Amino acid sequence: MILSNDTDRIWLFDYDLTLYAESERAVLNSLDRRIALYVQQVANIDYDHAQEIRKRYWKEYGTTLAGLRAVYGVTPNDFFDFIHQPETLVYPDFAPQKRALLEILKGPKYIFTNGRSDWSRKGSSKMGILDCFERIVGLEDMNWDGKPQVSAYETMEKVLEYDGFWKKGDDPSRIVLLDDALHNLRPAHDRGWKTVWVNPISEENGSFTDFRIPDLMDLLKLLG
Ligand SMILES: [Mg+2]
Structure with a gap:
């Protein structure tokens, strides 16, 4: 099956582990460390336990923040101001090959992310691809209720x-x-969007996954 690259196609990219790859997981780890520290403070528990809670909330609520809001009533901006401390964070490498790929896609492109947009704005700027996108639709634009919320x-x-x-x-x-998160693809598929699962690890496949590629750069192979 081929994904046509027409001018009326609209491309939505998740940011974390989609626009930068699993091989750059250190980027996400640097953020996850901050998230665990935040959980540690809010829940008043040790760091290892906080890491467990961070992962559990991600699974149960879609994002760690959604779990923290439901259980502890935290304020999203308080959470993001704490985790987005530039001196503690790692950003993706400059990526001219990704820019070349994005420039091949004929239709408009967006970043559609469950992070507050400053995180992906800084990262995609470091990659040299920020101006490839019409705009970033971040969690603040979704009233803090991100994917997979309808x-x-x-x-x-x-x-x-x-x-x-x-x-x-x-x-x-x-x-x-x-998107690299399978649970984010189901609502998209239910709406009739095309879905591409970007994941190099899992062998699992959802009925709501139209395409599966191990890495963003493999998108080229799907185009007609
Ligand atoms: Mg992601």
Whole structure:
């Protein structure tokens, strides 16, 4: 099966572990360390236990923040101000080959991320690809309820409508979501979007996954 690269195609990219690869997991680890420290403070527990809770919330609530909000009532900006401490964070490498790939894609491109947008703005700027995107749709734009909440996908469609690329009633399969988190693809598939699972590890496959690639750069192989 081939994913056509037409001008009316709309490309949505998750940021973490999608726009930068599993091989750069140190980037995400630097953030996860801050998240665990935050959990440690809020829950008043030891660091190892905080890491467990961080992962459990991600699984149960979709994001760690969603779990922290539900259980401890934390404020999203308080959470992000704490975890986005530049001196403690690692960013992806400069990536001209990714820029070349993005420039091949004919339709508009967006970052659609469960992080507050300053994180992916800084990272994609370091990669040299920030200006390839129409804009970043970050968690703050989704009223802090990110993927896989249905409202996040509705917000994304509203942004596309506002930007004049798509409107309700248009063919939803023009929209493609690339994401490393399988649970984020199901609601996209339910809306009729095309889904690309970017994952080099798991052998599992969902019925809601149209394509699967181990790495972003493999997207080239899917194009007609
Ligand atoms: Mg991700």
